[in-house]
Amino acid sequence: MRHNSSVSPQRISKVLSRLNSHNVEALLFLDIKNVRYLTGFTGSDGALLIGKRQKLLMVDGRYTNQAKREVHDVEIFQYREKAEGIEAVILDTSLKSIGFESTAMNVSNYMKLKKKLKSVKLKPMSHEIDTIRAVKDKMELSYIRKAADIAHEALGTVYEFIKPGVSEKDIAIELDYRIVRAGAEEVSFSTIVATGVNSSQPHATPGSRKIKNGDVVMIDYGAVCNGYHSDETCTFIVGRADKKQTEVYSLVKEAHDKALAGVKAGATCKGIDHIARTCIEGEDMGKYFTHGTGHGVGLDVHEAPRIADKSEHILEAGMVVTIEPGVYIPGAWGIRIEDMVIVKENGFEVLTKVPKDFTVLH
Amino acid sequence: MRHNSSVSPQRISKVLSRLNSHNVEALLFLDIKNVRYLTGFTGSDGALLIGKRQKLLMVDGRYTNQAKREVHDVEIFQYREKAEGIEAVILDTSLKSIGFESTAMNVSNYMKLKKKLKSVKLKPMSHEIDTIRAVKDKMELSYIRKAADIAHEALGTVYEFIKPGVSEKDIAIELDYRIVRAGAEEVSFSTIVATGVNSSQPHATPGSRKIKNGDVVMIDYGAVCNGYHSDETCTFIVGRADKKQTEVYSLVKEAHDKALAGVKAGATCKGIDHIARTCIEGEDMGKYFTHGTGHGVGLDVHEAPRIADKSEHILEAGMVVTIEPGVYIPGAWGIRIEDMVIVKENGFEVLTKVPKDFTVLH
Numbered sequence: 172m173r174h175n176s177s178v179s180p181q182r183i184s185k186v187l188s189r190l191n192s193h194n195v196e197a198l199l200f201l202d203i204k205n206v207r208y209l210t211g212f213t214g215s216d217g218a219l220l221i222g223k224r225q226k227l228l229m230v231d232g233r234y235t236n237q238a239k240r241e242v243h244d245v246e247i248f249q250y251r252e253k254a255e256g257i258e259a260v261i262l263d264t265s266l267k268s269i270g271f272e273s274t275a276m277n278v279s280n281y282m283k284l285k286k287k288l289k290s291v292k293l294k295p296m297s298h299e300i301d302t303i304r305a306v307k308d309k310m311e312l313s314y315i316r317k318a319a320d321i322a323h324e325a326l327g328t329v330y331e332f333i334k335p336g337v338s339e340k341d342i343a344i345e346l347d348y349r350i351v352r353a354g355a356e357e358v359s360f361s362t363i364v365a366t367g368v369n370s371s372q373p374h375a376t377p378g379s380r381k382i383k384n385g386d387v388v389m390i391d392y393g394a395v396c397n398g399y400h401s402d403e404t405c406t407f408i409v410g411r412a413d414k415k416q417t418e419v420y421s422l423v424k425e426a427h428d429k430a431l432a433g434v435k436a437g438a439t440c441k442g443i444d445h446i447a448r449t450c451i452e453g454e455d456m457g458k459y460f461t462h463g464t465g466h467g468v469g470l471d472v473h474e475a476p477r478i479a480d481k482s483e484h485i486l487e488a489g490m491v492v493t494i495e496p497g498v499y500i501p502g503a504w505g506i507r508i509e510d511m512v513i514v515k516e517n518g519f520e521v522l523t524k525v526p527k528d529f530t531v532l533h
Numbered sequence: 534m535r536h537n538s539s540v541s542p543q544r545i546s547k548v549l550s551r552l553n554s555h556n557v558e559a560l561l562f563l564d565i566k567n568v569r570y571l572t573g574f575t576g577s578d579g580a581l582l583i584g585k586r587q588k589l590l591m592v593d594g595r596y597t598n599q600a601k602r603e604v605h606d607v608e609i610f611q612y613r614e615k616a617e618g619i620e621a622v623i624l625d626t627s628l629k630s631i632g633f634e635s636t637a638m639n640v641s642n643y644m645k646l647k648k649k650l651k652s653v654k655l656k657p658m659s660h661e662i663d664t665i666r667a668v669k670d671k672m673e674l675s676y677i678r679k680a681a682d683i684a685h686e687a688l689g690t691v692y693e694f695i696k697p698g699v700s701e702k703d704i705a706i707e708l709d710y711r712i713v714r715a716g717a718e719e720v721s722f723s724t725i726v727a728t729g730v731n732s733s734q735p736h737a738t739p740g741s742r743k744i745k746n747g748d749v750v751m752i753d754y755g756a757v758c759n760g761y762h763s764d765e766t767c768t769f770i771v772g773r774a775d776k777k778q779t780e781v782y783s784l785v786k787e788a789h790d791k792a793l794a795g796v797k798a799g800a801t802c803k804g805i806d807h808i809a810r811t812c813i814e815g816e817d818m819g820k821y822f823t824h825g826t827g828h829g830v831g832l833d834v835h836e837a838p839r840i841a842d843k844s845e846h847i848l849e850a851g852m853v854v855t856i857e858p859g860v861y862i863p864g865a866w867g868i869r870i871e872d873m874v875i876v877k878e879n880g881f882e883v884l885t886k887v888p889k890d891f892t893v894l895h
Binding site (some may be wrong): 295 | 659
């Protein structure tokens with residue numbers, strides 16, 4: 172029997188081993204990235220039921236042939252309407268308790284299921300399963316590595332555009348084009364190119380503003396390979412940097428380097444966030460660091476673990492995470508420095524390739 | 534007071550007029566496109582509460598400044614966590630019954646709200662409000678028209694790539710690039726370029742397959758302007774068409790033209806679907822027409838009304854819909870012909886610009 176090379180059968184066994192501890196007989200997956208992770212199905216919609224005696228992928232008619240091609244050792248069920256399909260599949264089993272992803276099911280479908288499945292206990296359990304994809308296997312790491320390499324290669328070809336007179340949008344369009352030309356399936360997320368005052372917003376949309384001498388230029392970008400994302404932020408100065416830009420860059424870089432130095436298996440995510448935050452707060456800039464220090468990256472560009480002050484996650488070897496402190500001075504500019512790394516037993520390996528030293532482009 | 538030029542204040546009044554008939558005191562919007570439609574807010578996350586005495590937009594810290602810039606006559610509330618924000622806002626009112634979009638709220642947030650808002654009746658009502666954006670105003674029509682023009686202009690520059698030896702992915706990359714270069718904010722959806730046997734899947738992903746002489750080449754593409762989408766499918770033959778391709782194209786074109794001729798205010802959507810379907814079934818190809826005949830287009834590329842056999846929608850002047858019958862012969866190829874039109878009192882106006890006559894490219 173053919174196996175989809177990207178999906179290890181151990182993934183489903185790992186999930187099955189969680190059933191007992193959660194006191195349910197089966198799990199219903201609705202997050203399409205989890206469905207992909209567990210089965211190899213790359214369509215955009217579907218649901219997956221995994222129990223001791225069930226492995227069942229439900230898809231609509233658009234995806235039946237694709238599912239049969241991509242997925243093995245899992246039964247395929249075609250539905251016309253999703254809630255009806257899930258209901259029919261569950262009624263056909265003798266399951267009495269099913270855990271489901273409550274952040275991935277909408278209330279409309281939930282109410283339909285509750286009405287029709289009166290004798291089945293539907294147990295919400297997103298929190299418990301949101302880390303199933305956090306530790307990556309070798310194949311996944313190779314895809315993420317490739318995505319980071321492609322993104323880096325593409326960025327290398329657009330430096331020539333980062334100069335006075337060129338608009339944010341023009342740079343973003345060229346970068347996106349070169350990312351897919353370099354072999355990515357798509358860009359990882361809407362590329363951010365934020366210049367001057369626009370860089371003071373952490374999530375600016377590239378617009379018509381043109382670069383001027385002395386501008387900060389922040390580029391947050393990535394590539395997707397075999398469904399796996401990369402994520403990196405580079406912040407440059409164009410022409411001539413002033414004292415404050417130089418100082419803040421140095422502070423953010425210090426926070427980035429110190430947080431990175433804390434990354435290894437067993438470290439708490441809130442501890443890593445604390446390192447970066449303390450460093451920036453030390454210079455009285457804490458109020459300008461308005462987001463978490465990082466996040467996991469994989470089939471989603473943002474996934475578990477969260478590296479933030481209230482995170483309960485603990486780093487494990489094989490996780491891929493970003494470290495991305497930033498300082499955003501309202502009305503002026505912002506600086507963010509982001510690398511993506513593999514967590515190792517005793518440290519980390521940086522996957523993103525652009526050097527993060529203070530760089531003035533001429 | 535400044536008004537966002539893209540949002541008519543009548544939109545909120547229209548929604549308010551629905552309150553009485555639905556027996557609720559306020560409506561909670563979670564579909565971010567509805568939030569944008571009613572307020573002008575273009576961020577990617579938020580919630581909107583509209584009641585007789587409330588107009589309240591809730592956003593997280595990333596979007597507070599943007600919301601203040603974009604939205605007027607609506608109060609802005611910043612939350613750290615969405616369900617907590619909604620809860621705090623509602624507790625601060627004396628509202629006892631609130632309708633909410635049940636297809637846009639996840640079960641996790643719903644359970645949190647139910648727990649904290651014990652004395653408030655939360656009434657699911659997606660079906661009732663899914664048509665609020667269906668009839669477009671002049672400004673919206675101008676954006677959709679512009680999107681269709683840009684897409685058309687971009688396609689005109691890639692005909693040179695539609696020839697033997699060029700891959701689907703190469704054509705899609707060039708087309709996407711030219712769509713944004715021509716002024717679109719982004720492409721309307723993942724562009725489909727499906728050649729040869731791949732065109733037998735209605736939703737193929739562009740891949741490495743290279744065009745050969747005699748291939749069908751199906752291109753489904755669009756542009757986004759000011760948030761508004763366009764949608765058009767062109768199917769060409771490269772080199773030399775065989776008899777069956779010529780016949781099936783002619784059949785699909787007939788279904789397309791007949792369905793289009795039925796488009797006017799007052800026509801039922803299921804009736805339009807029936808026209809196209811009957812035409813294709815007449816040649817015993819009904820089993821190969823595996824999707825609905827069309828859909829509304831606006832802030833989402835797929836929105837109300839649905840033009841399908843079970844749709845209860847009725848066309849109204851100012852709606853923008855696609856007409857897109859298709860025939861997909863397994864293992865061989867498929868043909869889809871899609872135009873996007875404005876519904877008029879006594880007919881329609883086609884917005885998509887590529888002529889849909891049978892075209893063999895050399």
